[in-house]
Each structure stands twice: as C-alpha cells, then as structure tokens.
Amino acid sequence: MRSSLKIIASVAVLAVTAAGCSGKSAADKPAIKIGLAGPMSGAFAVLGISQQNSLQVEIDRINEAGGIDGSQVELVVRDTVLDPAKAVSAANEFAGDEQVKLVVGPSLTSFYEATKGVYEQARKVNCQPGVSTGDFSGLGYGFRSQDPTGLDLQKLMQHYKDAGVRSFGLIYENDDSGKNLDAMLKEAAGQYGIEYLGFQQTRADDQSHKVYVEKLKDADLIFLSSNVGGAKTMAAAAEVGYDGELAGAGSGMQNITFIEAAGDYAQGAIFPAPNYQYPMRDRAAWRPGYRKHIEAVEAAYGKNVGPESGATSPKGTAMAADCVYAWSQAVKAAGGADDTAKVAAAIESLDLSADETPSGNSIAPGSSHEFYSLEDIHLYEWQKDAQGWFVKDVEAGS
The missing domain is CATH 3.40.50.2300 (Response regulator)
Incomplete structure (x- = not known):
C-alpha cells in the first residue's frame, strides 16, 4: 500500500511540476x-x-x-x-x-x-x-x-454655409488623400452652393506655403491639411495677412504635434472630430465611459506634452x-x-x-x-488663454 501511495504521490508531483513548467493547467484555455x-x-x-x-x-x-x-x-x-x-x-x-x-x-x-x-x-x-x-x-x-471624411465635410460645409461663406479653396499634400479630398470638395461645392476656388498642391520639401495662400487670398475659407503641412499653411496665412477662415479637413488637427508646429497661428482654427473632450478642462462634463478610459490611459501611460506649446494629449x-x-x-x-x-x-x-x-x-x-x-461629429475650435491651449465646441458654445 505504501509503495502504491508513493507512486501516486510521485505522479501527482510530476503533474504539478509539468503544469508549472508549461505556465498553464490542463483546464486553461488558449488565449x-x-x-x-x-x-x-x-x-x-x-x-x-x-x-x-x-x-x-x-x-x-x-x-x-x-x-x-x-x-x-x-x-x-x-x-x-x-x-x-x-x-x-x-x-x-x-x-x-x-x-x-x-x-x-x-x-x-x-x-x-x-x-x-x-x-x-x-x-x-x-x-x-x-x-x-x-x-x-x-x-x-x-x-x-x-x-x-464625408461626414466631416457635411458638418463643415453646413456650418460655413450658415456662416455666409461664399468661396473656399484647399491647400493639401499632393497625395491620394489630397486628390480624394479635392474630388469630394468639388462635389460638395455644388451641393452647398459655395464656389470652389481649387486645390493648391503642396510638396514635402516646401519651406513656405506663402505662394499657395496668395493664390487663394480672395477665398472666404481655406481648408488645410491636418498633417504638419497645415501648420505651414497657417504660418503663411499670417504672413500674407489672410483674413478669411481656416479649417482642418479632418480630425487630425486634434493632434498636439499640429499645435507644436503651428504655434499661436493655430488659434481660431476649426476642425471636425468625434467626441474630443480632453482639451476641455471640466472633466465632470466628460462622457462617463470616455472619462473612465482616458483616465485609465493617463494612469498607465501618462500624457503627451508639447515642449514648445505646453499643449497636452492622452497617450491613447x-x-x-x-x-x-x-x-x-x-x-x-x-x-x-x-x-x-x-x-x-x-x-x-x-x-x-x-x-x-x-x-x-x-x-x-x-x-x-x-x-x-x-x-x-463635432466642430472644435482651438483657443489659448493664460492657462494654455484648449478647445471649444463650436456648436455647443463651450
């Protein structure tokens, strides 16, 4: 009997050891x-x-x-x-x-x-x-x-039509995204009764976008790239004294790398995006699920901070x-x-x-x-005050 017990015990030990080596028990399911x-x-x-x-x-x-x-x-x-x-x-x-x-x-x-x-x-x-x-x-x-992009443009075009905008143009990279956006804006111009003054195609090695802005200086509105190239457009608009509206054609402008590149020129720029409450300071007003997720991201990974602008965004x-x-x-x-x-x-x-x-x-x-x-889809406007950068929901007024 003792020999049998020893054998059973030895088998049990081997089974436990094997399970420990494999990192899972027989009852575990694959990930x-x-x-x-x-x-x-x-x-x-x-x-x-x-x-x-x-x-x-x-x-x-x-x-x-x-x-x-x-x-x-x-x-x-x-x-x-x-x-x-x-x-x-x-x-x-x-x-x-x-x-x-x-x-x-x-x-x-x-x-x-x-x-x-x-x-x-x-x-x-x-x-x-x-x-x-x-x-x-x-x-x-x-x-x-x-x-x-189609929903973003619907929101933007209706907003600017209501605001009395009569003409607009596009300054964007000469890539597939830019060409697709150009085609969509041509169609939107007819739908909303706003004159489209054309697509100025930028290059990656452009030092300045002044020449592009000057060609659209009579436009009431300029759509610009949500990539870093859009910051060059903003700087050029300030340089030539452009007094029309500037808007991102997509939600990419929420990225603080854009604020880093554009600096104070980004003030007043409008961009469309799904819910983006992070730059709004009253966290009590954030959607519950959104706040829970963002605060979990901050706790686990921290936040991005622009070294020049001081603007922040979650690392998620x-x-x-x-x-x-x-x-x-x-x-x-x-x-x-x-x-x-x-x-x-x-x-x-x-x-x-x-x-x-x-x-x-x-x-x-x-x-x-x-x-x-x-x-x-919301329309957000970048603003800056003594406390730093924040966004305002254009339609909500907050």
Missing part, C-alpha cells in the same frame, strides 16, 4: 488574440503607440473581469513602419492565425485597401480607427471606428478602444468568439450609448459598418 497592425516606429509612431495603449487598457479591463469565453485576451502587435508590404504581411499573418479573433488596422486608407480582401477571404473581423475614406458597406467583416486614442469594446459586446451577443459570421452580424446590430463607450460616441454600425454617425 484569444487581438492583432494590431500599425506604425509603431517612424514619423507616425505616435498613432500606432496611442492605438496600442488604448487597446491594452480595454484588454486589461476585459481580463480583470474574467476574459472572453473563459480565455484571457492577448494583444499581438506588428509594426507596419508605413510600409504597404509590411501591412499586407501583417494582415496575412493575422488572417491565418485562428486564435486572432479581431484585427485592428492597418492605419491609412491605402493600406486598408491593400489588405481588406485578405480579411474578407479569411472571414476575419476587423476594425479600422485610422481609415478616413472608402466604403465599408459592402464588407462582411470590416468596420470603421473613425469619422469618415479612444476610437481604437471602441473596436475592442464593441467586439466584446458583440461576442456576448453571439454566444462566443469562434463563429466570426455571428460576431460580425452582432456588431452590425449593436446600439451602444455615448455614455458607455470609451470614445464617448454612440455606436450603431448597421449595414454601413460605420460606428459613428453625423450626430457624433
């Missing part, structure tokens, strides 16, 4: 993976890192609550380095990994155009917080968690966090993460209030596969 493909290095690294931070905050929240389907959730990151080939490579890797149940990215419209077919063929649910143009309504598994982007939050709610409704067709259908059917989401925007994708609607 569910979420893939992120984005620019983690290079000029746009701030975007990729912000996405990673916000995704990790939401994943931590899910894991602390017990995970998904009894599994912990793990974030897997691939750096696209703004290289289309690396974006496609990451998409293929994620598409072929059965443990990856959600993919976020790659950022930028052109990169997504090159990879969305991979996701569709693999029936891989994916969410895009960095793609501003293109149509998601024909996709089975792709969803957008960013403000589409809540629109990326919406991808994980919406997916997790859809998984609950679908009864699990494995049947991706059911999960995609459940995402379509979501109707989440602005108070609960990480971004502070309502989420109701429907057949368009757009997380946000026109009602979620």
Whole structure:
C-alpha cells in the first residue's frame, strides 16, 4: 500500500511540476488574440503607440473581469513602419492565425485597401480607427471606428454655409488623400452652393506655403491639411495677412504635434472630430465611459506634452478602444468568439450609448459598418488663454 501511495504521490508531483513548467493547467484555455497592425516606429509612431495603449487598457479591463469565453485576451502587435508590404504581411499573418479573433488596422486608407480582401477571404473581423475614406458597406467583416471624411465635410460645409461663406479653396499634400479630398470638395461645392476656388498642391520639401495662400487670398475659407503641412499653411496665412477662415479637413488637427508646429497661428482654427473632450478642462462634463478610459490611459501611460506649446494629449486614442469594446459586446451577443459570421452580424446590430463607450460616441454600425454617425461629429475650435491651449465646441458654445 505504501509503495502504491508513493507512486501516486510521485505522479501527482510530476503533474504539478509539468503544469508549472508549461505556465498553464490542463483546464486553461488558449488565449484569444487581438492583432494590431500599425506604425509603431517612424514619423507616425505616435498613432500606432496611442492605438496600442488604448487597446491594452480595454484588454486589461476585459481580463480583470474574467476574459472572453473563459480565455484571457492577448494583444499581438506588428509594426507596419508605413510600409504597404509590411501591412499586407501583417494582415496575412493575422488572417491565418485562428486564435486572432479581431484585427485592428492597418492605419491609412491605402493600406486598408491593400489588405481588406485578405480579411474578407479569411472571414476575419476587423476594425479600422485610422481609415478616413472608402466604403465599408459592402464588407462582411470590416468596420470603421473613425469619422469618415464625408461626414466631416457635411458638418463643415453646413456650418460655413450658415456662416455666409461664399468661396473656399484647399491647400493639401499632393497625395491620394489630397486628390480624394479635392474630388469630394468639388462635389460638395455644388451641393452647398459655395464656389470652389481649387486645390493648391503642396510638396514635402516646401519651406513656405506663402505662394499657395496668395493664390487663394480672395477665398472666404481655406481648408488645410491636418498633417504638419497645415501648420505651414497657417504660418503663411499670417504672413500674407489672410483674413478669411481656416479649417482642418479632418480630425487630425486634434493632434498636439499640429499645435507644436503651428504655434499661436493655430488659434481660431476649426476642425471636425468625434467626441474630443480632453482639451476641455471640466472633466465632470466628460462622457462617463470616455472619462473612465482616458483616465485609465493617463494612469498607465501618462500624457503627451508639447515642449514648445505646453499643449497636452492622452497617450491613447479612444476610437481604437471602441473596436475592442464593441467586439466584446458583440461576442456576448453571439454566444462566443469562434463563429466570426455571428460576431460580425452582432456588431452590425449593436446600439451602444455615448455614455458607455470609451470614445464617448454612440455606436450603431448597421449595414454601413460605420460606428459613428453625423450626430457624433463635432466642430472644435482651438483657443489659448493664460492657462494654455484648449478647445471649444463650436456648436455647443463651450
């Protein structure tokens, strides 16, 4: 009997030891993976890192609550380095990994155009917080968690029509984004009855945008790039004494690197964006879910501070966090993460209030596969006072 007990005890010890070496017990389930493909290095690294931070905050929240389907959730990151080939490579890797149940990215419209077919063929649910143009309504598994340029322009054009603007022009990089925006503005000009004075195409090596502003000096309004090139346009507008309106054509102007480059010239500039309450000082007025997410990001990763401007921003982007939050709610409704067709259908059917989401925007994708609607887009104006930079919601007056 004693020999038998010793054998049983030895087997038990070996089993425990083996389990300890493997890092999991036999009852543990494999991790569910979420893939992120984005620019983690290079000029746009701030975007990729912000996405990673916000995704990790939401994943931590899910894991602390017990995970998904009894599994912990793990974030897997691939750096696209703004290289289309690396974006496609990451998409293929994620598409072929059965443990990856959600993919976020790659950022930028052109990169997504090159990879969305991979996701569709693999029936891989994916969410895009960095793609501003293109149509998601024909996709089975792709969803957008960013403000589409079309909605931004609707909000902007109606605002400026009501303000009595009679003419406008565009100063933007001579790239696909600039050309697409030019085409959209030509169409919008006819719809809103405002004269379009044309597209001034900038170059990366331009030292000044003075020549472009001078060509549009008679315009009531100039749309400018939300990239650093837009700051050059602002500086040139001040130099030539342009007294019309300046507006960002997209939500990129919320990035404080823009304020760093433009300096005081950014005062009064208007940009469209989904809920962006961070530069508003009264946190009690923030949406509850948004405040919870942003403060978790600050606690874990801190905030960005412009060395010249002193302007601040969180080291996260809540629109990326919406991808994980919406997916997790859809998984609950679908009864699990494995049947991706059911999960995609459940995402379509979501109707989440602005108070609960990480971004502070309502989420109701429907057949368009757009997380946000026109009602979620705000117009913000950059202002500066003795306490520093802040934004004012133009329509709300606050």
